[in-house]
Amino acid sequence: MTSLAPPRADRAQLIAAAALLAALTLAVSRGAVSISPAQLLAAPLDRLGLAEHAALTPAQEAVLWAIRLPRALMAVGVGGALGLAGALMQGLTRNPLADPGLLGVSSGAALGGAAATVLGGRVGALGLPVAAILGGLLTWTVVMAVARREGAAPIPTLLLCGVAVSALASSGVGLLLFMASDEQLRALTFWTLGSLSGASWGRALGVLAALGLSLAVTGRAARALNALLLGEAEAAQLGVPVEGLKLTLTVLVALLVGLSVAFSGFIGFIGLVAPPSARLLVGADQRRVLPLSALLGACLLTLADLAARTVVAPAELPVGVLTALLGAPFFLARLRAAGLGG
Template sequence: MIATPRRRAVVLGGAAILLLAAMLVSILVGPAGLTPRGVLLDIVDRLPLVDVESGLSTRQQAILWNIRMPRVVLGVLVGAMLAVAGAAYQGVFRNPLADPYLLGVSSGAGLGATLAIVVGGAAGFAGVPVAAFAGGLLAVGATYALGRSVGGVRSEVVIILAGVAVAAFANAIQTFFMQLHDDTLRQVYSWMLGRLSTDGWTDVRVVLPYVVVTVAIIALHRRTLDVMAVGDVEAASLGINPARVRLFLVCVATLGTAAVVSASGLIGFVGIVVPHAVRLLVGPGHRMLLPLSLMVGATFLVLSDVVARTVMSPSELPIGVVTAAIGAPFFLFVLRRSRGA
């Protein structure tokens, strides 16, 4: 739909401005008394060969750089990764309803996190990210193994059905352990509903390499995704091995998804709503779809976090509740509109 380079630049530039504005709003919202001028000057003051007075107190600077900024950057990484992974899943499966959790990564991550919490108790919460990451990857591996066992690994339909079966099995085991250890239900549900609370920059440093590598690989395959949209037979006639490309991109997208989920918990609707909505605005071409999904997904999650922090202040609402409350009605609206079109 957006054909000319000038229009593409305008749309991408506008999305980038909205993302920066959302990040600034998220940094400012709260009782710390931060001001836009003080924040911007303090950021500039951190640049090499620049020395300006921001006017922020030592306490405000600590809040800005040790609490607000890591949380906002983590929100950007998680939202961007889920949206790009969703676009990749929807592309390789030719299904606008596909999302990063399609093949059981959420259920596997949830099971891994639950086991870490119930086995380790309060001390086990520190091992939740590692357990969730491993659980998500194992679930997707089990999905492909199950698909291969029935001889349908080349069919995206069989893979999706295998993912449903693996997810159901993982959810059953998770529920069993939650019933055995009902004293840990609050911790388990706190992780499952998603959160962006961080311990400084640790989560950002862990997640950043996975997000950068995953997004770069998917972006390099944007033309392949366009070709696969026409069907496996047509793609094969053009020299592409659909089964191999699908497996590779699913593994890459799952790796990035598992990494961000291990840090943020299960945050739904970003990976399904954002790419689908962007596709309706700019068309199916992945040259625009991927970068725009990245920025819109990051903006959506950052603003959702602002709502989660303020709607029940001083308490904090799980961000997964906010994304579901916003994403579900919006998704129904998009479906209704696309059906009418």
């Protein structure tokens, strides 16, 4: 089926991929220590000891491999994860305004992560992401159970449910802040703002692996996902195992959002901006919308993080503030276009 895709759609993915590559190059070259494109090209050879002369100074080399590259890759992974999660949530609710931040999934994940930090004691490196994934799973299940009627969630109900669940999760985080030690308090503050400064190779590869896995799973189920956009009853009548598919999607959303929040805190609106932009470019077909949502989300967060690092250098803005600055007007415009009647 994929071979039948018209060239126009493939072009959109190629352009988005090229844009992501450009954003990535920009992100690793800009900062307090700048690195030229030529040096970037030579860097892998340097690293492998194949170059005759070192192209990078030791300082540049340290900055590139230990700081910039893991951070840029984590921006790609987290942005892609949030973009894809938004597209999956919109398919599940058949509502183009669904977003992990607006519907309380990110807040739930933050509560899970905060609980692991404050109450977990020695939870190890895996405890934080696992707790965040479970927190996201819990809030998303609650929102879906409360907001949906006959397989679809009207916009006002869905958003109000998200508001209520977010408030509940935030009060939980607040309680944990109250109980936290000074060191824990510093770690927790970062969740409420959202930043990629906690990047590491392990985290970047972890979230990229989750993104790759999710794209592979949803790619195989793309025909069923398209049928699901027609409605749950319609999909069931087309022979799609709707309940199993919904469970898979719910777990993937929790995985993607949980890891994103555990590693980079609360970064909003990516899932709201990327999927509708993708649909504007390639239509509704999930086989194209899902990968393109991930690509656009990755581009968006990579550029937003670059701006967050460089605009007020040497200080750094929380990137969550920037995405909200960009995303909130977009959300308001879409809300107006959709009309609150749903």
